[in-house]
Amino acid sequence: MIQSNKCAELSNKNRMSTNPQNGLSQILRLLLQELNLFYSRDVNGLCLLYDLLHSPWLQALLKVYDCLQEFKEKKFIPATSQAKALSCEVVDLLRESSHSPEIQELRQILQGPHFKALLSAHDTVAQKDFEPLLPPLPDNIPESEEAMRIVCLVKNQQPLGATIKRHEVTGDILVARVIHGGLAERSGLLYAGDKLVEVNGVSVEGLDPEQVIHILAMSRGTMMFKVVPVSDPPVNSQKMVYVRAMTEYWPQEDPTIPCMDAGLPFQKGDILEIVDQNDALWWQARKISDLGTCVGLIPSNHLLKRKQREFWWSQPYQPHTHLKSTITISMEEDDDMKIDEKCVEADEETFESEELSGDKEEFVGYDQKVFIAGFRRSIRLCRRKTHLNQLCNSAHPTSSCYSALGAPYEEVVRYQRRPSDKHRLVVLVGPSGVGVNELRRQLIEVDPSRFQSAVPHTTRPQKSYEVNGREYHYVTKETFENLMYSHRMLEYGEYRGHFYGTSVDAVKAVLDEGKICVLDLEPQGIQVARTHELKPYFIFIKPSSMNCMKRSRKDAKIITHYFVDMKFKDEDLEEMEDLAQKMETQFGQFFDHVIVNDNLQDACAQLLSTVQKAQEEPQWVPVTWVPSETES
Numbered sequence: 365m366i367q368s369n370k371c372a373e374l375s376n377k378n379r380m381s382t383n384p385q386n387g388l389s390q391i392l393r394l395l396l397q398e399l400n401l402f403y404s405r406d407v408n409g410l411c412l413l414y415d416l417l418h419s420p421w422l423q424a425l426l427k428v429y430d431c432l433q434e435f436k437e438k439k440f441i442p443a444t445s446q447a448k449a450l451s452c453e454v455v456d457l458l459r460e461s462s463h464s465p466e467i468q469e470l471r472q473i474l475q476g477p478h479f480k481a482l483l484s485a486h487d488t489v490a491q492k493d494f495e496p497l498l499p500p501l502p503d504n505i506p507e508s509e510e511a512m513r514i515v516c517l518v519k520n521q522q523p524l525g526a527t528i529k530r531h532e533v534t535g536d537i538l539v540a541r542v543i544h545g546g547l548a549e550r551s552g553l554l555y556a557g558d559k560l561v562e563v564n565g566v567s568v569e570g571l572d573p574e575q576v577i578h579i580l581a582m583s584r585g586t587m588m589f590k591v592v593p594v595s596d597p598p599v600n601s602q603k604m605v606y607v608r609a610m611t612e613y614w615p616q617e618d619p620t621i622p623c624m625d626a627g628l629p630f631q632k633g634d635i636l637e638i639v640d641q642n643d644a645l646w647w648q649a650r651k652i653s654d655l656g657t658c659v660g661l662i663p664s665n666h667l668l669k670r671k672q673r674e675f676w677w678s679q680p681y682q683p684h685t686h687l688k689s690t691i692t693i694s695m696e697e698d699d700d701m702k703i704d705e706k707c708v709e710a711d712e713e714t715f716e717s718e719e720l721s722g723d724k725e726e727f728v729g730y731d732q733k734v735f736i737a738g739f740r741r742s743i744r745l746c747r748r749k750t751h752l753n754q755l756c757n758s759a760h761p762t763s764s765c766y767s768a769l770g771a772p773y774e775e776v777v778r779y780q781r782r783p784s785d786k787h788r789l790v791v792l793v794g795p796s797g798v799g800v801n802e803l804r805r806q807l808i809e810v811d812p813s814r815f816q817s818a819v820p821h822t823t824r825p826q827k828s829y830e831v832n833g834r835e836y837h838y839v840t841k842e843t844f845e846n847l848m849y850s851h852r853m854l855e856y857g858e859y860r861g862h863f864y865g866t867s868v869d870a871v872k873a874v875l876d877e878g879k880i881c882v883l884d885l886e887p888q889g890i891q892v893a894r895t896h897e898l899k900p901y902f903i904f905i906k907p908s909s910m911n912c913m914k915r916s917r918k919d920a921k922i923i924t925h926y927f928v929d930m931k932f933k934d935e936d937l938e939e940m941e942d943l944a945q946k947m948e949t950q951f952g953q954f955f956d957h958v959i960v961n962d963n964l965q966d967a968c969a970q971l972l973s974t975v976q977k978a979q980e981e982p983q984w985v986p987v988t989w990v991p992s993e994t995e996s
């Protein structure tokens with residue numbers, strides 16, 4: 365009943381608003397009032413509409429529209445075509461009159477450069493003083509002559525924003541494409557498919573496209589084209605698409621690009637706005653980090669895939685070339701691990717007590733007794749050990765790296781987490797020893813009621829002092845394997861005959877509690893974690909320069925060598941730098957943010973603010989993570 369009353373009210377209001385005197389702003393005001401009622405009920409899509417209608421730009425635009433509508437019928441005739449001269453006269457007269465503040469202000473206004481420019485523009489329009497003058501059309505055009513268009517563009521130090529090609533069969537010179545936002549497109553007079561007849565008075569018949577370009581390059585001021593217009597000018601009705609570049613592209617290194625200067629270089633992880641996909645081979649796009657710049661050409665999905673394949677096959681046969689050096693490093697690490705393992709085997713007692721002593725570090729404030737899970741040494745050592753296996757797996761054709769090769773662009777959308785949505789998983793990635801665990805621990809300690817790690821799973825027996833679900837979830841080998849094979853493990857490995865790993869469900873348990881789950885993952889786990897249910901935000905922790913690292917890590921210890929808390933050697937730092945570079949090269953497209961861990965306090969502060977932004981501000985995420993309006 366209440367509902368139907370409201371509908372009646374709305375339709376009354378609508379009737380009222382159809383009165384032209386109320387204008388569109390009035391309609392908008394009424395609509396907003398009505399939406400307010402629905403907004404609190406969180407009806408799908410309404411938030412979006414609400415934000416849109418509230419946006420100041422739309423309201424301003426509608427006001428402009430109202431004004432234009434109001435004056436549309438009126439015909440404006442300039443009162444004078446000499447406004448500028450008149451203003452000068454007034455200024456002279458004012459000079460002789462009294463020096464009251466009002467007169468001084470008026471003089472200042474009339475002498476202001478902007479006002480003078482405005483009057484000057486007014487006079488130009490009033491005098492109909494338009495330039496350049498187009499040559500008159502010849503009178504004796506035969507009836508059978510193809511309709512021609514004469515296009516005159518003022519160069520103004522900008523590129524034309526169009527490419528030309530020769531028709532394979534007829535040999536005609538055609539406009540191949542018109543770049544969005546460029547000079548040609550803004551003129552609205554040149555279209556892809558137009559046939560060039562003359563350029564600057566020179567016939568293009570029999571000329572190569574390069575010769576035509578040379579004529580254009582030599583011209584100063586204006587460029588004149590005589591064209592036979594294409595019968596069906598292409599209409600770009602495609603919706604704007606946003607993609608994340610999963611690979612890099614350098615037009616200067618691509619001899620196949622139609623026009624090198626028109627190419628848009630991009631790096632892995634750049635978000636691109638694709639404005640035109642009409643051409644099967646070359647799309648038009650711009651970087652969202654640089655929307656002010658002109659649109660450029662990028663290879664289409666299909667073309668870039670082909671280029672990647674050609675590049676891949678053109679490489680000499682070296683299985684997993686791109687991972688080779690990383691694996692070598694891991695083998696060295698694995699050797700280290702063997703040394704560690706030997707130590708452990710030599711003294712099982714010590715191993716037990718080391719595990720126990722580790723607990724102390726995992727309580728935040730002894731009074732509060734808040735346990736921070738996920739920092740046990742066994743799982744960290746296990747991750748180190750499985751590092752090699754994971755890298756080997758990632759060299760398999762279905763790995764993230766290869767699939768990135770198969771999908772050069774990933775469609776993305778802007779995702780704004782609503783207060784009622786679960787938090788996004790925060791994942792820290794970085795080379796071993798860079799400080800991933802230190803930062804993670806410090807973040808959780810800032811507010812353990814807000815940030816939490818996931819409790820890992822293990823198949824090793826529970827110890828007397830441990831609590832199931834606190835240090836680990838203790839499960840049977842069978843349960844663990846089930847989780848592995850059903851892809852419910854973000855990462856896992858074997859250490860001293862037992863499995864260790866972090867499950868999706870353990871992460872979800874933290875998120876379900878309304879907390880922010882903070883994990884560290886080997887980069888090979890990135891693809892597994894990238895699901896709509898976790899919506900992970902990846903932060904790459906990067907080492908600073910060697911000199912800074914030597915200074916800041918003077919007293920730091922490499923934790924994984926837990927029998928001897930070893931100080932960082934120069935080789936450790938070099939290895940870290942090298943590994944960080946490799947991680948960025950291979951996985952940089954997935955990193956949402958990069959933090960250089962130089963000064964620990966600064967890095968912690970940056971981490972905290974980044975995590976807050978990841979949860980509260982809109983971010984680009986794969987389109988598959990956000991249900992479309994019809995699905996939701």
Ligand SMILES: Nc1ncnc2c1ncn2[C@@H]1O[C@H](COP(=O)(O)OP(=O)(O)OP(=O)(O)O)[C@@H](O)[C@H]1O
Binds near residue numbers: 916964
């Ligand atoms: N910015 C920093 N300045 C000084 N010391 C740091 C800084 N960041 C981390 N450390 C120290 O460096 C050592 C290694 O850090 P951490 O254990 O967090 O490494 P990690 O990235 O987790 O690597 P791993 O997984 O191999 O343990 C620790 O002693 C830590 O306190």
